[in-house]
Amino acid sequence: MLLAGVARSSITPPLGLSMAGYAARDGVANGTESDLLATALVLSDGQTTIAIFAFDLLCLQEPVVSSLRSLISHRLDIPISHVLLNFSHTHCGPTSSTFKYDDDANLIQLRQRYEQRLRDEMPVLAEQARQELRPARIATGTGEARIGINRRERQADKTVLLGENPDGPVDHEVRVLRIDDLTGRPIATVFAHGCHTVTMGPKCLRWSSDYVGCARDLVEERTGALSLFLQANAGDINPRVGIGPGENDSNAKNRTGTVLGSEVLKVHASLYSESIRGPKVLIGSLSKIPYYPRLPLSEEPDRTIRVREELLQLPYQELPSPQLAGELLAKWEENVRTLAQERVTGGAINAARLFRQWAQNLVKFVASGRRPFLAIPLQTVGLGDLAIVAVPGETFSSFGLQLKRLSPFRNTLVLGYSNGCVGYIPTADAYPENGWSITERYYIADMIFQGYGQPTALAPDANERLIAKVLEMLAALKS
Numbered sequence: 450m451l452l453a454g455v456a457r458s459s460i461t462p463p464l465g466l467s468m469a470g471y472a473a474r475d476g477v478a479n480g481t482e483s484d485l486l487a488t489a490l491v492l493s494d495g496q497t498t499i500a501i502f503a504f505d506l507l508c509l510q511e512p513v514v515s516s517l518r519s520l521i522s523h524r525l526d527i528p529i530s531h532v533l534l535n536f537s538h539t540h541c542g543p544t545s546s547t548f549k550y551d552d553d554a555n556l557i558q559l560r561q562r563y564e565q566r567l568r569d570e571m572p573v574l575a576e577q578a579r580q581e582l583r584p585a586r587i588a589t590g591t592g593e594a595r596i597g598i599n600r601r602e603r604q605a606d607k608t609v610l611l612g613e614n615p616d617g618p619v620d621h622e623v624r625v626l627r628i629d630d631l632t633g634r635p636i637a638t639v640f641a642h643g644c645h646t647v648t649m650g651p652k653c654l655r656w657s658s659d660y661v662g663c664a665r666d667l668v669e670e671r672t673g674a675l676s677l678f679l680q681a682n683a684g685d686i687n688p689r690v691g692i693g694p695g696e697n698d699s700n701a702k703n704r705t706g707t708v709l710g711s712e713v714l715k716v717h718a719s720l721y722s723e724s725i726r727g728p729k730v731l732i733g734s735l736s737k738i739p740y741y742p743r744l745p746l747s748e749e750p751d752r753t754i755r756v757r758e759e760l761l762q763l764p765y766q767e768l769p770s771p772q773l774a775g776e777l778l779a780k781w782e783e784n785v786r787t788l789a790q791e792r793v794t795g796g797a798i799n800a801a802r803l804f805r806q807w808a809q810n811l812v813k814f815v816a817s818g819r820r821p822f823l824a825i826p827l828q829t830v831g832l833g834d835l836a837i838v839a840v841p842g843e844t845f846s847s848f849g850l851q852l853k854r855l856s857p858f859r860n861t862l863v864l865g866y867s868n869g870c871v872g873y874i875p876t877a878d879a880y881p882e883n884g885w886s887i888t889e890r891y892y893i894a895d896m897i898f899q900g901y902g903q904p905t906a907l908a909p910d911a912n913e914r915l916i917a918k919v920l921e922m923l924a925a926l927k928s
Contacts, residue, residue: 460487
């Protein structure tokens with residue numbers, strides 16, 4: 450028998466902390482548009498227990514994410530591989546120790562306090578969810594929400610901008626998990642979709658869960674149960690309403706969230722966890738009227754929990770020479786000094802600081818003589834005929850589409866932004882035709898590997914390697 454428990458807490462940061470997601474943002478958080486939340490779902494089949502967390506955060510990275518998973522696993526007495534952390538990727542959440550645009554001592558201290566707060570509170574939240582465990586069943590289905598558009602807009606000169614590409618691939622699927630008690634009453638709803646959470650734009654200086662919060666509120670108001678939004682493969686997808694241009698774009702946020710939440714409710718209402726459609730029965734006196742009664746389940750569905758987590762090494766492109774690395778660091782250090790002397794604020798100096806931090810890491814990486822690859826943890830979870838794939842990166846929509854098509858499971862949910870976020874993992878056709886250059890300035894986020902501190906670009910076959918490894922893990926999970 451499957452058991453399920455859910456709990457929630459607010460993780461809204463203090464005002465005055467810098468915000469993540471837009472280098473162009475000027476200022477720190479001065480208000481709250483909507484609370485940032487963490488929701489924990491604990492599932493157990495009596496033998497194996499897993500904990501799934503949904504966070505209203507841009508992301509967390511190492512070493513914070515591993516310490517958080519470790520603390521939760523210790524509190525629940527489960528392996529760390531059985532803890533799945535997913536981040537909505539809201540661009541109106543806080544900066545972190547490893548993803549920031551400043552070097553202010555006060556902000557550094559605020560971030561450290563906030564991250565310690567997460568370490569203190571999230572294991573407690575996991576325990577609260579475990580205490581809510583009760584017999585449950587899961588039904589799953591899919592719908593379609595056309596809230597996103599491919600954002601890789603190609604120009605006449607073959608460069609790519611962060612815009613709109615109506616002909617580019619988009620995965621419109623909304624995956625819904627209805628988790629009910631044995632009478633069919635909702636315990637929790639899990640829903641997943643891939644679209645950047647950027648309806649609230651860079652001029653917004655208020656904490657916001659973006660369209661996710663609106664969708665979640667709608668689902669919870671109707672079902673009467675907590676819900677978890679899991680971000681899927683949004684690396685090349687923006688909302689159709691675009692990145693918010695104003696200080697308050699809640700209208701676009703609410704419209705987008707309403708479309709998504711309404712589709713979740715439509716799928717949710719079509720799912721039955723406690724009964725099946727019975728055979729035709731004829732009733733009537735003057736005429737015969739067929740109907741199909743709902744019949745109780747004759748046996749419990751297989752919801753055995755299986756988990757696999759493995760490391761995958763993704764190769765980088767060729768590293769620069771120590772001389773070039775040093776020149777790049779000197780360039781960005783000088784850039785930051787000049788802008789600081791001129792008292793420039795906002796996007797220009799934020800970007801310069803980000804590239805300076807990257808160049809500092811690059812010099813250390815090249816000098817260390819380390820092998821040029823990125824090691825990432827891949828997590829797969831089996832729940833009967835449902836597989837969940839969790840990748841710690843900004844994966845593209847076509848990645849999810851291909852994995853679902855090739856998966857040996859009847860139902861497959863593919864997530865990015867999980868258990869950390871190492872950066873973008875683009876498809877091979879996303880790279881510049883003449884190859885990626887460490888000295889080139891790009892204007893599409895998925896080619897700015899420096900934004901996540903990666904020493905250089907991932908090799909163009911990284912996405913293919915990732916697919917092959919995940920399929921291997923799914924096959925092992927299925928056997």
